[in-house]
Amino acid sequence: MHRKLKAPAESPARGADPEVRATVTAIIDDVRARGDDAVRELSARFDGWSPERFRLGPDEVEAIVATVPAQVLDDIRTVQANVRRFAEHQRASLRDFEVETEPGVLLGQRNIPVAAAGAYVPGGRYPLVASAHMTIVTAKTAGVPRVAACTPPIRGQVPAATVAAMHLAGADEIYLLGGVQAVAALALGTAGIPAVDILTGPGNAYVAEAKRQLFGEVGIDLLAGPTEILVIADAYADPFVVAVDLLSQAEHGPDSPAVLITTSADLGRQVLDHVARILPGMPTRDYAAPAWRDHGQVIVVDDLDAAYALADEFAFEHVQVLTRQPREALERMRDYGALFLGEGTCVSYGDKVIGTNHTLPTRRGARYTGGLWVGRYLKTVTYQEVVDPAASVALGRLCGRASRVELFEGHARSGDVRAAKYAGDPLPWADAPAEAAPPAQVTAEVAP
Numbered sequence: 001m002h003r004k005l006k007a008p009a010e011s012p013a014r015g016a017d018p019e020v021r022a023t024v025t026a027i028i029d030d031v032r033a034r035g036d037d038a039v040r041e042l043s044a045r046f047d048g049w050s051p052e053r054f055r056l057g058p059d060e061v062e063a064i065v066a067t068v069p070a071q072v073l074d075d076i077r078t079v080q081a082n083v084r085r086f087a088e089h090q091r092a093s094l095r096d097f098e099v100e101t102e103p104g105v106l107l108g109q110r111n112i113p114v115a116a117a118g119a120y121v122p123g124g125r126y127p128l129v130a131s132a133h134m135t136i137v138t139a140k141t142a143g144v145p146r147v148a149a150c151t152p153p154i155r156g157q158v159p160a161a162t163v164a165a166m167h168l169a170g171a172d173e174i175y176l177l178g179g180v181q182a183v184a185a186l187a188l189g190t191a192g193i194p195a196v197d198i199l200t201g202p203g204n205a206y207v208a209e210a211k212r213q214l215f216g217e218v219g220i221d222l223l224a225g226p227t228e229i230l231v232i233a234d235a236y237a238d239p240f241v242v243a244v245d246l247l248s249q250a251e252h253g254p255d256s257p258a259v260l261i262t263t264s265a266d267l268g269r270q271v272l273d274h275v276a277r278i279l280p281g282m283p284t285r286d287y288a289a290p291a292w293r294d295h296g297q298v299i300v301v302d303d304l305d306a307a308y309a310l311a312d313e314f315a316f317e318h319v320q321v322l323t324r325q326p327r328e329a330l331e332r333m334r335d336y337g338a339l340f341l342g343e344g345t346c347v348s349y350g351d352k353v354i355g356t357n358h359t360l361p362t363r364r365g366a367r368y369t370g371g372l373w374v375g376r377y378l379k380t381v382t383y384q385e386v387v388d389p390a391a392s393v394a395l396g397r398l399c400g401r402a403s404r405v406e407l408f409e410g411h412a413r414s415g416d417v418r419a420a421k422y423a424g425d426p427l428p429w430a431d432a433p434a435e436a437a438p439p440a441q442v443t444a445e446v447a448p
């Protein structure tokens, strides 16, 4: 049982809205057909930006980095070190291995970095400096040799701190280009922007939909669309902190939902009061106010069991747990992009500084994936070798029988020839090809 102290004005978005889907298809088709000419026109139309070249040369990068204050550069280095350290631990958790599963049978696994990754760094509303760390540092930690990074100009201006972060993260190519046209160019390749093998990074609904439509022709990390926050709080939580944290994510954009699930109706009411008081004075209220009005919710539940169960149904990108025993959520919850345990941390730490990746699944993608991590830039591939002829004979006979059950005579013969070569098994089909009987299908009558 639960009741809503504040219901959303709009039901939560699931999947792309048809207008976004159609716009994105048209842009991708245009880039596919006309390459760089289309990219230039689209960038002019959506971002008022159509330079001779979208790629920044080394001198331009150097000049832009030189305009960034030293403290900002220092902080970028500190945060990138945090992201790199965590990514290195993740990399170390992935092993290449080879096992002898039976005498003479060697099976192995290797993790191979993709050759080229595209890193999308959002910048429509805010210069998302931190996204550069998340995609580029992580790709480089995985060992990706070529990382091509894109970010849009912001209202015709070069986002200098973002470019500095891209450069310090180790991007091999930096393009001032955003939106669907950037994603399509990276995925499909143009004369000026060579294609990549995987596209990664967060973005608005258009960018996320573009990745969805291009998936297959190019790899993607996950659909990391408009940010979501869900707070689980009991009577122990500080309602002021809860209100501040909910609004911290509502400011991402008017389509960013913020949801509180609480066991305390009293806390819920206090949070609503604080929000009403703080929101009008927020410099980012143009985004945060409609986000809260249309997508904000405060839900009261009977107990924490109900809170965890309901939170799993939301399967939100960020889940912050402000309860007496926050670590309990580790055992109790299944569906979230990232968990933030206790008052000592918050989603903003994850977004900006702490070192876990902020590129996370939205719109219930957390049911089937976690966020971006070093493993996304690696392909886990397998190999095999049989070094004992006796083992190949046993496998060859097994393969012959197993393949004939499936009526795959050609597959069966690859097993037969090895059993013949190493153990002298007869090859009736080779000696008398015309007389070989067709295999009998294994079927059963099923009573109606």
Ligand SMILES: NC(=O)c1ccc[n+]([C@@H]2O[C@H](COP(=O)([O-])OP(=O)(O)OC[C@H]3O[C@@H](n4cnc5c(N)ncnc54)[C@H](O)[C@@H]3O)[C@@H](O)[C@H]2O)c1
Residues within 6 Å of the ligand: 023, 046, 047, 121, 122, 123, 124, 125, 126, 128, 131, 152, 177, 178, 179, 180, 181, 202, 203, 204, 205, 206, 207, 223, 224, 225, 226, 227, 252, 253, 256, 317, 358, 359, 360, 361, 362
């Ligand atoms: N899920 C995550 O991990 C995560 C992390 C950080 C940020 N985000 C999200 O990233 C998003 C960033 O969005 P943003 O808009 O600021 O930057 P963005 O870079 O994603 O998108 C800006 C681009 O969108 C294109 N665009 C805008 N309106 C368009 C239209 N009507 N038709 C076609 N193209 C259009 C423009 O080309 C522009 O360059 C936010 O929604 C934020 O919540 C998500």
Ligand SMILES: [Zn+2]
Residues within 6 Å of the ligand: 227, 248, 249, 252, 347, 348, 351
């Ligand atoms: Zn955020």
